[in-house]
Amino acid sequence: MKFSRKLLLWPSLILMFAFLTMRFLFGLSVMVNISDSEPFGLYLLDLSSSQQIRRGDLVAACIPLDFARLAFRRTYLKASSTCPGHVIPVLKRVYGVPGDRVVLGKNGTVINGQTIPNTRRLAVDTRGNPVPHATFSGKLSGYLLLAPTYHLSFDGRYFGPVAPSDIIGIVHPLLTFRRVP
Secondary structure (H helix, E strand, C coil), X not given: CCCCXXXXXXXXXXHXXXXXXXXXXXXXXXXXXXXCCCCEEEEEEECXXXXXXXXXXXXXXXXXXXXXXXXXXXXCCCECCCCCCCEXXXXXXXXXXXXXXXXXXXXXXXXXXXXECXXXXXXXXXXXXECCCCCEEEECCCEEEECCCCCCCCCHHHHCCECHHHEEEEEEEEEEECCXX
């Protein structure tokens, strides 16, 4: 049997229509994660949920511009037109919410007096480059996003808190899998 491109046309058009309908009628979008901070796979991004963020939510967010530029130069993040600095949004868990007292230190992150395990900052990345980091100690007006399950994650330990306007939406796993080392 000979393969025909026409066989792919209708399913492709149906999928495209479904994604556009999800986006415009329901404020939903599909996102792909290929980083190690969260399981690989497809995620459903709820674009209407950015005002309802709670501790523990998985969110897509833009990071501060200086850190976005650095992340792009060092290939921590891929190119995209979604966020300032022309990088893709990060996919991280919300650990700190507005009103929390946070200290970002080289030996770990402390939120409301509790040290978050596995949040010690690295001095250099895997290529030996020094990793700059934001300094913060005080009451949050935004959100602190972390991925402490992956010690090499480029997260709030380095770029600091993000503003509420930087949160794109809450993300829900659709089809995910862990990479086998």
